[in-house]
Amino acid sequence: MTFQELVNKRQSNRAYSNKPVEENKIIxxxxxxxxxxxxxxxxxxxxxxxxxxxxxxxxxxxTSNRLLPLNHFTNQAPVHIVIINEGSNxxxxxxxxxxxxNFSLIDIGIAAEHFCLQAExxxxxxxxxxxxxxxxxxxxLNIPEKKRPExxxxxxxxxxxxxxxxRKSLEKILSYNTY
Amino acid sequence: MTFQELVNKRQSNRAYSNKPVEENKIIxxxxxxxxxxxxxxxxxxxxxxxxxxxxxxxxxxxTSNRLLPLNHFTNQAPVHIVIINEGSNxxxxxxxxxxxxNFSLIDIGIAAEHFCLQAExxxxxxxxxxxxxxxxxxxxLNIPEKKRPExxxxxxxxxxxxxxxxRKSLEKILSYNTY
Numbered sequence: 001m002t003f004q005e006l007v008n009k010r011q012s013n014r015a016y017s018n019k020p021v022e023e024n025k026i027i028x029x030x031x032x033x034x035x036x037x038x039x040x041x042x043x044x045x046x047x048x049x050x051x052x053x054x055x056x057x058x059x060x061x062x063t064s065n066r067l068l069p070l071n072h073f074t075n076q077a078p079v080h081i082v083i084i085n086e087g088s089n090x091x092x093x094x095x096x097x098x099x100x101x102n103f104s105l106i107d108i109g110i111a112a113e114h115f116c117l118q119a120e121x122x123x124x125x126x127x128x129x130x131x132x133x134x135x136x137x138x139x140x141l142n143i144p145e146k147k148r149p150e151x152x153x154x155x156x157x158x159x160x161x162x163x164x165x166x167r168k169s170l171e172k173i174l175s176y177n178t179y
Numbered sequence: 180m181t182f183q184e185l186v187n188k189r190q191s192n193r194a195y196s197n198k199p200v201e202e203n204k205i206i207x208x209x210x211x212x213x214x215x216x217x218x219x220x221x222x223x224x225x226x227x228x229x230x231x232x233x234x235x236x237x238x239x240x241x242t243s244n245r246l247l248p249l250n251h252f253t254n255q256a257p258v259h260i261v262i263i264n265e266g267s268n269x270x271x272x273x274x275x276x277x278x279x280x281n282f283s284l285i286d287i288g289i290a291a292e293h294f295c296l297q298a299e300x301x302x303x304x305x306x307x308x309x310x311x312x313x314x315x316x317x318x319x320l321n322i323p324e325k326k327r328p329e330x331x332x333x334x335x336x337x338x339x340x341x342x343x344x345x346r347k348s349l350e351k352i353l354s355y356n357t358y
Contacts, residue, residue: 003300004207006182007214007293028183030353034346035186036292039309043347052356084358095310102284103309106329109288113215114186121182130218130282131274143358150285167213168222174209177231179263179322 006117011163013125014073016156021079023051025122026155030081032118036111039103040091045111046084048141055140056080062137063129063152071129077154082141083112085148108150115153125158185296190342192304193252195335200258202230204301205334209260211297215290218282219270224290225263227320234319235259241316242308242331250308256333261320262291264327287329294332304337 001009030047038044050056059082060075074080088096088104096102116126129152137149180188209226217223229235238261239254253259267275267283275281295305308331316328 003182003185003297004211007211007297010216012216027349031349032183032186034349034352035344037189037191037295037307041345043352045352046358047353048358049353049355055356099310099313101309101329102281105281105284106288106291106309109285110292112285113289113292116216118182118186128216130280130285131278134278141356141358147358150280165214166220170206170210170213173213173222173225174228175225176228177234177320179225179227179320179326 001121006120008165010117010120011165012127013158013160014070014127015158015160016076016078016125016154017159018078019157021124021156025124026079028122029115029118029155033111033115036107036114038107038110039095040089042088042092042104042107044086044088044104044107046086048082048084050080050082050141051078058140059137059152062133062140063131065131068131071131074129074154077156079155081115081153081155082137082149083108083151083153084143085150105150112151112153119155123157124155125160127154129154180300185299187344189296189299190344191306192337192339193249193306194337194339195255195257195304195333196338197257198336200303200335204303205258207301208294208297208334212290212294215286215293217286217289218274219268221267221271221283221286223265223267223271223283223286225265227261227263229259229261229320230257237319238316238331241312241319242310244310247310250310253308253333256335258334260294260332260334261316261328262287262330262332263322264329284329291330291332298334302336303334304339306333308333
């Protein structure tokens with residue numbers, strides 16, 4: 001599969017079969033995320049694999065919300081991954097402060113997408129979720145007060161159809177030598 | 180090339196040959212970025228391709244810094260890409276505010292990495308740079324006051340050797356069902 005085919009094939013999967021996910025496949029996805037680049041090689045991430053069914057179902061309640069009916073699917077996914085922001089290293093933190101930026105969020109986006117693209121290549125489906133009840137989620141997984149969960153990724157064998165991607169045209173997002 | 184091979188091959192290239200980069204290859208990279216997922220499908224990005232040699236050299240001066248000798252290489256790269264944060268759409272902005280998050284940075288990390296991985300597959304080298312003189316860069320490319328450039332990506336045919344990646348061990352970044 002070319003990279004373009006992989007990118008086009010990946011989608012936010014919101015329906016899953018009940019086929020269990022092989023543990024070694026999840027490890028392969030974390031391995032792809034582990035190799036992601038980051039500002040000053042900070043690697044400001046930690047991955048919690050939630051595969052205990054009871055705990056996973058409780059976790060799914062933190063991502064499901066009356067306001068967001070789109071996310072009612074989460075309890076279908078057999079495994080959830082929670083990505084924790086561990087904070088940047090000294091150099092990147094200095095850069096964050098001097099330049100008023102938060103490089104760790106960019107880094108976490110990159111690592112999360114490595115995870116999802118690797119999953120796609122292995123025939124698995126994923127959905128990144130950034131909207132969840134943070135306090136409940138932290139308490140459920142014993143996440144220290146000062147650490148922040150940034151994303152939950154649902155993973156499993158997908159049961160939804162391929163949807164055509166809706167994206168802005170190239171002309172709308174591209175220019176040469178000036179804004 | 181498997182996704183794992185692609186991920187392992189990609190590195191921050193800080194030396195470039197003077198072989199020009201084909202325009203259609205750069206477009207392929209932007210196309211890969213265009214298909215990236217984003218919170219609420221916001222697509223909060225714009226890409227400026229800086230391929231005018233004189234302008235590109237001026238841009239390289241905004242990423243070069245006495246404090247960061249690592250970035251003195253930027254003028255070697257024949258083309259630079261500047262990624263502008265266009266701001267999230269209404270739904271994602273609401274999410275940002277309610278949840279005190281900045282999803283657009285995660286989105287931009289994902290799109291930037293799509294760009295770089297596509298470049299790698301095409302035999303091109305890239306380096307993401309988040310540290311630059313923002314005011315000078317904005318003035319150079321006529322970027323509106325309210326828009327923020329988040330990353331500069333240098334792109335060209337690489338002239339540096341492959342370096343073994345230094346990453347935290349899997350054990351250090353991974354846990355099951357609890358932090």
